[in-house]
Amino acid sequence: xxxxxxxxQEGTLIEWNVKPGDQIKRxxxxxxxxxxxxxxxxxxxxxxxxxxxxxxxxxxxxxxxVLAVIREEGExxxxxxxxxxxTRLRASPLARRAAQELGIDLAQAHGTNPHGEINEADVQxxxxxxxxAPPEVPAAAEFRAGIRRAIAxxxxxxxxxxPHYYLETKIDLSRALKFLEAQNQKRxxxxxxxxxxxxxxxxxxxxxxxxxxxAYWVDDQLQQKEAVxxxxxxxxxxxxxxxxxxxxxGRKNLDELxxxxxxxxxxxxxxxxxxxxxxxxxxxxxxxxxxGVETVHGVIYPPQVALIGFGRVIExxxxxxxxxxxxxxxxxxxxxxxxxxxxxxxxQFLTALNQHLQEPEKL
Amino acid sequence: MSDAEIKNxxxxxxxxxxxxxxxxxxxxxxxxxxxxxxxxxxxxxLMIGLNEGLNIEIPEADYRKVGTLGELMxxxxxxxx
Numbered sequence: 001x002x003x004x005x006x007x008x009q010e011g012t013l014i015e016w017n018v019k020p021g022d023q024i025k026r027x028x029x030x031x032x033x034x035x036x037x038x039x040x041x042x043x044x045x046x047x048x049x050x051x052x053x054x055x056x057x058x059x060x061x062x063x064x065x066v067l068a069v070i071r072e073e074g075e076x077x078x079x080x081x082x083x084x085x086x087t088r089l090r091a092s093p094l095a096r097r098a099a100q101e102l103g104i105d106l107a108q109a110h111g112t113n114p115h116g117e118i119n120e121a122d123v124q125x126x127x128x129x130x131x132x133a134p135p136e137v138p139a140a141a142e143f144r145a146g147i148r149r150a151i152a153x154x155x156x157x158x159x160x161x162x163p164h165y166y167l168e169t170k171i172d173l174s175r176a177l178k179f180l181e182a183q184n185q186k187r188x189x190x191x192x193x194x195x196x197x198x199x200x201x202x203x204x205x206x207x208x209x210x211x212x213x214x215a216y217w218v219d220d221q222l223q224q225k226e227a228v229x230x231x232x233x234x235x236x237x238x239x240x241x242x243x244x245x246x247x248x249x250g251r252k253n254l255d256e257l258x259x260x261x262x263x264x265x266x267x268x269x270x271x272x273x274x275x276x277x278x279x280x281x282x283x284x285x286x287x288x289x290x291x292g293v294e295t296v297h298g299v300i301y302p303p304q305v306a307l308i309g310f311g312r313v314i315e316x317x318x319x320x321x322x323x324x325x326x327x328x329x330x331x332x333x334x335x336x337x338x339x340x341x342x343x344x345x346x347x348q349f350l351t352a353l354n355q356h357l358q359e360p361e362k363l
Numbered sequence: 364m365s366d367a368e369i370k371n372x373x374x375x376x377x378x379x380x381x382x383x384x385x386x387x388x389x390x391x392x393x394x395x396x397x398x399x400x401x402x403x404x405x406x407x408x409l410m411i412g413l414n415e416g417l418n419i420e421i422p423e424a425d426y427r428k429v430g431t432l433g434e435l436m437x438x439x440x441x442x443x444x
Contacts, residue, residue, distance in 0.1 A: 194407060
């Protein structure tokens, strides 16, 4: 049973797509697992022959339990099929187009084709149901409850296991926002950058300066991660949030980051995230700048060791070189795992973050 | 384009961005982002939708002029005349 992160404890096998003796290749979907958040299509990591289906359809199993055994070609001994899953709603191209035209989320449609695939008529029915505006549909309520349970598990574990320390600093965004304004004046509307893109890029660069914060804490040891996969907290319109990762954020330029964030938010809100995006984040950013909040003291998502929070950009009095002026100021916070790092390194990270935001042309 | 047509176009985009919302129930002097609980990403999508649907490009410098539904409607009407 694959894990989709700290919030998943078990899953229910709802479908096998293969049988013993079948030849399979890397990337084939061999079954579907239902979790609190979504139905997950399970892909195989290695090709071979299905030796044994261990789990039964309808069976609920803990994370780590063996679902199946596959045997590689020419290999005598069978080996467990440990698999990275992919979350995807099954829908026909016509259904996807209809959903886009009608402005509805595919997750709101109930698939009636074999294997639960959503067809155009399903989308039309969902749109009609939405037009009638029922106060609440049971599926939506259950979805929200599942999301809340998942968040509760992860956050309770974090508070139980991680001794958090918090640091905060105020950062003058004058240069960064002027740079952004100039950039956006050169762009069409659809290519405009949001200011959070600069914050994400600056975090990725600061993590290069203080790599201990881009890490996991596992078995009482710090495991530093080379790739920077930034988990970005995305609120869902149904309530709750998901924290998928912008993979390889450190290697992306500003346009690529904006494209990645756009893609991620769109898919997160329509329930079509991929497993690697859910499981691979090495650090998390939460940005509450769109609301009235000035400061965010976040809860670290285990096994990560740091979370960076940003509040609202506020026009504030600010002195520089003895001169008083009004500047756009953001409060950046760091929640650090004290088992992994101490306040000194945390302070170095926030200092580096500030420095990168003062040189936006280098972002 | 009449005011009613502009309103219909805006509401269509808002419903796509915030499917559970009822734009027709928003007061015209209410802050759009707060009333619909939309973030800066959604707001950018609104700007993109207006650009694609009405062929109007609202510069960032004008964002402060379109904070409420009433302001947005007046802004669009003036640009479409």
